[in-house]
Amino acid sequence: MANERLYLGVDGGGTRCRVRIANESGCVLGESVSGGANTRLGIDHVFGEIIAAASLALSNAGMDDSRLGDLHAGMGLAGLPLERDRKLAQSYAHPFASTCFATDAYTACLGAHDGANGAILIVGTGTCGQAIIDNTELAVAGWGFEVSDLGSGARIGRNAIETALLAHEGLAEKTDLTTAVMAKFDNNPENIVVFAETARPSDYGAFCPMVFDAEAAGDKAAISLVNFAVDANLKILRKLVAFGAPRLTLMGGLAEQMAKRMPEDIKKLMAPAKFDAMHGAILLAKQHERAAA
CATH class of the missing domain: 3.30.420.40 (ATPase, nucleotide binding domain)
Structure with a gap:
């Protein structure tokens, strides 16, 4: 040795x-x-x-x-x-x-x-797409949920809080999800502001399970939030495929949730790591x- x-x-x-x-x-x-x-x-x-x-x-x-x-x-x-x-x-x-x-x-x-040609989409608290084709590569997203990573858990959670606050003020439709999110902040917008001053991506991502649970129950706000994230991740996957990726692997905490919502042409290219x-x-x-x- x-x-x-x-x-x-x-x-x-x-x-x-x-x-x-x-x-x-x-x-x-x-x-x-x-x-x-x-x-x-x-x-x-x-x-x-x-x-x-x-x-x-x-x-x-x-x-x-x-x-x-x-x-x-x-x-x-x-x-x-x-x-x-x-x-x-x-x-x-x-x-x-x-x-x-x-x-x-x-x-x-x-x-x-x-080491072979292929691409991945990491989708968890953040998102990042990566393709390696022969000696070339393409990286997409991964710049942080504040300005990127639209399909990430952090962005889903942040959007859920934003939607809940809008609904609380009568600027969006109230749903079971928006009511439940506001309850986490004692129905006080000031508590959301204080939270946002120090919140990390994982703190926003902690609200993500609530969104998927509400979506499964047919909540309109949750359905809209999930669809937005799915569409954002689908755009990344299509860009990786257009770059030449013959295989796609989804990784991260939201991989299963996203994979089952993808269209058939994308599912056919999916393979485990x-x-x-x-x-x-x-x-x-x-x-x-x-x-x-």
Whole structure:
């Protein structure tokens, strides 16, 4: 084991960082999980979480921190669409043998199709579409629910609160959903304002289950909100297909809800993920090595 080449696959999301250590033949030696590794949390924080997770994964593999310098790391990190954060990551003084970086969507797509042509739509608290076709790629959405990610759980929750507030003031039709959402804020618009001052995407996303439950019960407001999200995600999927994706994989907490609402031509292209994002990150590291050779 002392002479074998070791790879570290990093799936750095906003809420957790998952890592896997594997050898050249793909045998998994150790895994671990640490805290969020979105680059918007700060590059020192991100690498702190990655190094902590790598250290624990080494321990789980029966090795110690002296092997950190032997790990060739492929990192898929949330937040990397921003050039600012890509430059910070690339220039960071890390302890690994080598590093290469991509967005977490890119490595998830690599893993989902095991390096073959295909596309994914991650739809959970946020949304992001990613296609990899031969040596070209297309990324769609993923800029945050404030300005993007129209079909995400965070946007569905935010829209539900907005609709409830409008209905409370008589500017939209009251429904069971709008009444239930306002009740969460004690029917006081001021409480919504206070909530919005510090609310994170996950805080808005917490309202998403209420919307789907109400939609299933035939609530007009909920049906409209869900249809809006479905249409937004369908547009992303159609753009990925137009780019040349022969396979589509939906991932994330809302994947099942969205998949069953898609038209038949999209459903026919859907396939489950072959592997996960950590597998994709290790593929990225191997590709980086081949390109550098």
